[in-house]
Amino acid sequence: MKPTNPYRNLPQVAKVLDDPAFAVARTNHSASTLASAVRSILDELRSEIERGSATSPVSTSEIAARAVKQLARQDIPTFRTVINATGIVLHTNLGRSPLCESAARAASHAGSGYLNLEMNLDTGKRSSRQDAIRNELCALTGAESATAVNNCAAATVIVLRAVAAGKEVIVSRGQLIEIGGSFRIPEIMAVSGANLKEVGTTNITRISDYERAIGPNTGLLMRIHTSNFRVQGFTRAVELSDLVALGKKHNLPVVDDVGSGALLDLAPFGLPGEPVVSESIRTGADLVLFSGDKLLGGPQAGLIVGKAELIQRIETDPLMRAFRLDKMTLAALEATLRIYRNAERAFREIPTLRMLTTPQSELQDRCERMASRLRAIPVLSVGVHPETAFAGGGSLPEVSFPTVVIAVTPSTINDETFATRLRTGSIPVVGRIQNGKFLIDLRTVFVEQEDNLIKAVIEAISN
Ligand SMILES: *Cc1c(COP(=O)(O)O)cnc(C)c1O
Numbered sequence: 001m002k003p004t005n006p007y008r009n010l011p012q013v014a015k016v017l018d019d020p021a022f023a024v025a026r027t028n029h030s031a032s033t034l035a036s037a038v039r040s041i042l043d044e045l046r047s048e049i050e051r052g053s054a055t056s057p058v059s060t061s062e063i064a065a066r067a068v069k070q071l072a073r074q075d076i077p078t079f080r081t082v083i084n085a086t087g088i089v090l091h092t093n094l095g096r097s098p099l100c101e102s103a104a105r106a107a108s109h110a111g112s113g114y115l116n117l118e119m120n121l122d123t124g125k126r127s128s129r130q131d132a133i134r135n136e137l138c139a140l141t142g143a144e145s146a147t148a149v150n151n152c153a154a155a156t157v158i159v160l161r162a163v164a165a166g167k168e169v170i171v172s173r174g175q176l177i178e179i180g181g182s183f184r185i186p187e188i189m190a191v192s193g194a195n196l197k198e199v200g201t202t203n204i205t206r207i208s209d210y211e212r213a214i215g216p217n218t219g220l221l222m223r224i225h226t227s228n229f230r231v232q233g234f235t236r237a238v239e240l241s242d243l244v245a246l247g248k249k250h251n252l253p254v255v256d257d258v259g260s261g262a263l264l265d266l267a268p269f270g271l272p273g274e275p276v277v278s279e280s281i282r283t284g285a286d287l288v289l290f291s292g293d294k295l296l297g298g299p300q301a302g303l304i305v306g307k308a309e310l311i312q313r314i315e316t317d318p319l320m321r322a323f324r325l326d327k328m329t330l331a332a333l334e335a336t337l338r339i340y341r342n343a344e345r346a347f348r349e350i351p352t353l354r355m356l357t358t359p360q361s362e363l364q365d366r367c368e369r370m371a372s373r374l375r376a377i378p379v380l381s382v383g384v385h386p387e388t389a390f391a392g393g394g395s396l397p398e399v400s401f402p403t404v405v406i407a408v409t410p411s412t413i414n415d416e417t418f419a420t421r422l423r424t425g426s427i428p429v430v431g432r433i434q435n436g437k438f439l440i441d442l443r444t445v446f447v448e449q450e451d452n453l454i455k456a457v458i459e460a461i462s463n
Pocket residue numbers: 151152153154179183224225226227228257258259260290291292301302395
């Protein structure tokens with residue numbers, strides 16, 4: 001008797017698709033996606049048969065189960081919640097500032113329904129979407145007016161364009177910064193249509209350097225906070241107050257790009273030298289620019305506060321239409337700013353502020369508790385030790401922070417494999433490797449994530 005053709009035992013695609021295992025997948029995928037998943041499983045089986053590695057005949061429901069599993073992998077979204085165990089609070093690659101709960105809720109509500117984005121509910125008339133943010137920012141910073149765009153880079157472009165297009169902008173050579181690879185002051189300046197006029201040297205710029213550079217075509221004087229580096233040694237930069245006095249004398253606006261945008265003084269918490277927005281306004285800057293998602297701890301945004309006449313020029317610039325914030329970001333920003341009405345509440349509820357100011361003793365306690373849970377896992381050797389961290393990544397100056405870390409070394413796999421498995425597991429964890437050990441800094445791990453962190457570690461050493 002002729003042996004039966006093993007290929008003939010494979011079911012038809014349509015037959016497999018009838019399997020009840022597809023019930024959920026059918027709601028998430030088109031019929032053609034389901035069919036091609038089945039076809040690819042059947043192709044796999046055919047090549048197994050060809051290689052002679054096929055085991056006993058595979059049932060229709062097993063084929064369906066394999067196809068459903070393949071489809072489930074496609075359902076995993078690209079953007080996933082990550083446990084940030086790096087200790088870097090403002091981690092650009094991990095989305096910078098996490099939102100506080102009320103801001104996340106506000107964004108969700110704004111996104112899932114209608115809202116009075118540009119309607120005054122009392123009068124039924126059209127209003128500006130900037131009003132809510134303007135009112136909060138004026139109250140918090142003492143500025144006359146305020147507006148918001150997509151990020152601080154956009155704020156810089158629109159300010160330079162609206163106030164100084166075709167004119168010269170005087171900037172110290174010590175402040176021609178690059179941030180995050182794509183934000184370079186000379187390039188931003190070129191895009192805006194303003195002309196950069198550099199003065200001074202990398203380490204020394206005097207007020208007389210600015211004064212000598214002022215001419216008939218000068219549009220504004222600009223100070224830029226050197227957010228992500230410090231020039232050490234023999235240095236001198238001009239005080240904002242001197243720049244403001246010079247601006248008054250020559251009738252020129254002074255713009256202060258403070259970057260990270262602290263609304264509260266963080267010097268007592270080991271972050272010295274971060275300019276506070278209200279101080280710049282009080283000192284007399286005509287416009288102050290800062291990010292929404294650095295030290296402010298809100299959504300990605302570029303905030304501009306200052307003189308009403310200048311803010312109005314910015315808001316009527318055609319670029320505003322391209323740069324303005326969407327409803328979800330505006331809602332999240334308003335909710336974040338509201339929390340600042342009470343500074344104590346801000347330090348408690350805004351994750352960025354809470355993480356940056358977590359006392360060392362509290363971190364130590366959390367690390368000890370977590371370490372003893374990790375020590376219960378047999379193949380791990382676990383230690384807790386003090387470390388220095390750079391809590392700001394590229395967003396804050398390279399100020400080192402004392403912190404506490406848990407050092408984990410599995411005996412079964414090397415540190416690289418361990419880190420890779422943690423990153424690619426069902427609950428992604430990002431940490432750092434130092435001297436062959438995987439370091440976990442709990443400063444940036446939410447307390448609610450601790451159980452999942454343990455689960456992720458167990459998964460990483462057991463697969
Ligand atoms: C971070 C920063 C910017 C860019 O801000 P984004 O919100 O990332 O666009 C501009 N200027 C300074 C001084 C900064 O620190």
